[in-house]
Amino acid sequence: MKQIPNELAPCGVFCGACPSFNKTCLGCASESKEQKRTSKWGCKIRDCCYNIEEKDFCIDCSKFPCKKYRKKLLDTHPEDPKFRYRHEIPETFIKMKQIGIVNYLEYQKRRWSCPSCGGIVNFYHYKCSKCGKKVTV
Numbered sequence: 001m002k003q004i005p006n007e008l009a010p011c012g013v014f015c016g017a018c019p020s021f022n023k024t025c026l027g028c029a030s031e032s033k034e035q036k037r038t039s040k041w042g043c044k045i046r047d048c049c050y051n052i053e054e055k056d057f058c059i060d061c062s063k064f065p066c067k068k069y070r071k072k073l074l075d076t077h078p079e080d081p082k083f084r085y086r087h088e089i090p091e092t093f094i095k096m097k098q099i100g101i102v103n104y105l106e107y108q109k110r111r112w113s114c115p116s117c118g119g120i121v122n123f124y125h126y127k128c129s130k131c132g133k134k135v136t137v
């Protein structure tokens, strides 16, 4: 497996915008056992991508978006704006193939930063983690 930035989960979720990132979790791409959050070790999508299909990202898989992926990610909480960061993945993920991993990481970091103070915007509430401003990503 290549060295993947910790912000980039195999499924396409941008871990860099997760409220747990660099707090209880180092991101889904990190293999470090020195993190409190343990849910990712049991994630079926992560396991499939890394250990079964042996890809860096689900989008590299010919089955994307497979049934497992849709059930666990895309089809969850339909119409709930808090989960837009999941529903939008097919649209944003494809950019990684077009612009490359490095540019994609920059693109995501820019998207998820607060226009007022530059703080990180977290998903679920789409609020700046620094100044609390509501941000449309």
Ligand SMILES: [Zn+2]
Residues within 6 Å of the ligand: 114, 115, 116, 117, 118, 119, 128, 129, 130, 131, 132, 133
């Ligand atoms: Zn802010």
